Amino acid sequence: MALFLTLITVFCATFATGSDLKTSYEFWDEVVSHHISPGHLEGISVNVVDYESIRSDENFYKYLIVIRDVDTKNFTRSELYAFFMNVYNAFAIKMILDHSCDNCTPIKSIRDISSLLSPVWTKTAGYAAGKSWSLDEVENYLRNPKPFQEDPRLHACIVCASISCPNVLMGAFEPSTVDEQMTSQMETFLKNTKKGLAMDKSSKTVHLSSIFNWFSGDFIRHAGSVKDFIMQYAPADVVSYLNNTDVDFKYFSYDWNLNGQVTCNCTI
Template identity: 30%
Template sequence: MSCATKKQTIKTENNTSEKTTKETSKADLTAITEVPESKNETLVDTEVDLIPLPPKPPKQLSNFKEVIHNRWNTILQKHVSESGNVDYKAIKNESEFDVYIDYLSETVPDDTWTKDEKLAYWINAYNALTVDLILRHYPVKSIKDIKDPWDQRLWQFGDTWQNLNDIEHKILRKMDEPRIHFAIVCASISCPKLQNEAFTASNLETQLTTATKEFLNDSTKNELTEDHIKLSKIFKWFKKDFEQDGDLINLLNQYADVNISSSAKKSFKDYNWNLND
C-alpha cells in the first residue's frame, strides 16, 4: 500500500468500540500508532483510514510594508530604462499607477515602522508623486514649467495634504540619511536617475549605496579627478546634509571610483532641468 492510502489495524471489541472511537477522535487519528489493549479486548481486524490534517491556511504576506510597493516596482521595470529615462506617456496609460498612488495615501507609516521601512516608503512616495505631477501636466518639457511644482498640495496622506517639499525637507531629510538625495528624483536630466526598481527596507542599504555610486561616478553628473572635482549642485544645495558626519571629501571617497585629494579644487556643474524622458 502507498503512504497516501496507508491503513492500520485496530484491536477492539464490540462492547468497547464506542469508547475507542471517542478516544481516538480526541487524539486526532492522523497519528495513530497503537491502541492500548485492555483485559476485555479481543483481536478484530478493523481498518480505519488515517484522517489527514486540515489544509494549512494560505501563507500570509509577511511584510505588507514592502508588498505595497509591488505595483510601483512593476511600473518602473516596464517603463524606466536602465539609464533612468522615463516613458511618461506609457505610465499615463497605466491604471495600476493610480491604484498605487491611492494605496500609498491609505497606508501612511506610523511609529511601528522601522527607520528603513519609513525611508523606503517615503522615497518611493516622493518619486511616484513626482511622476504623477508630471503626468498631470504632460506633455511638458521641464518640471520647472509647472507653477510651484514642489509646493502643490495635491495628495492626501491620512489627514495631511502633502507636497514634494514637505516630504523631502520635513520627513526624509530629518531621518539623517544623506544618500536619499541620490534616490529621490526631480524628473530632470541632471537629477539622479530614477531607479527601475522600488526601494524596500530589506534591500535599502544596497540600493542606496548603488544609487550613490551610480550618480557620483556618472561623468554627466559629476567630474572627478584626484585634484579637481566638478560636482552636481546637489552637493551645494544640501551641503549641510553631506557634511553632518565630517568632511565632504571623506564622504565622496567612500563611493568614488577615484581617490580624491583632500586639497582638491571644487566647482559645480550647470544644472539641466529638462525632462528625463
C-alpha cells in the same frame, strides 16, 4: 482621470486602511521596472521615464490608492526611507502627468509647473500616509525623519523628474534591501561623469552635482565634509586622487529638462 476614479471605487473596499504595505511595493515595482529604461538625453546617461506609458498603466494608479492611508506611525528606519523615497519619485512623476500641458504645449521641465506665487515644489503633489504632501514636504521629512537621523544617501534616491537628477531606480525601494539600494544609487550617481562627479586633473578640479552644494549641510553633518562623504562612495580612482591631491570643487550646471518626454492632448 477616469481610470483613476474607477480604480478608487474598485479598490477602496479592499484597501480601506491602506495597510497592505507589501502591495504598495509590488505595484510601484511593476511601474518602474516596466516603464523606465537606460538611455541618454542631451548627452547625459539617464534612466529615461516613459511618462505616457505610465499614464496608461493601472498599476500606477493602484499604487497611488494603496499609499493614501498607510499607517507609518511605527515604521522602522528602513521602512520609512523605502516608503517615502518611493512616494517622492511617484509624486514627481504624477506632477508631470497632472500638469503636462502649458498653454496646450507639452512642458519641458518640472519647473514649468511653477507659478509666480506657487513653486512646483510647494504644490500639493499627492496623498500618502493619511495626508497631502508637496514634494518639498516629502523631501524635508526624509531629511529630518524623526526619531531617526537623516541618511544623506537619500539625495541619490529621490528624483525630481530632471536630467541632472540621480537616475530613477528601476525597481521599488524595499525595507529589506534599502540600505544596499541607497549605497548603489549613490555609487552609480558618482560614476556618472556628466552629472554626478568628474575629475579634471589638469586643473586639479573635481566637478560635482549641484546637489552636493545645495544640501552641503546634510553631507557635512554626516561625514564632516562633502569631500569625506563622497570618498565613501566614489570610484576607487577618484578616492585615490583625492587622498593624494588638494583639489578645488566646482559644480555642474543643473539640467532641469525632463528625464523623459510627455505629450499634450489639449483643446482650447
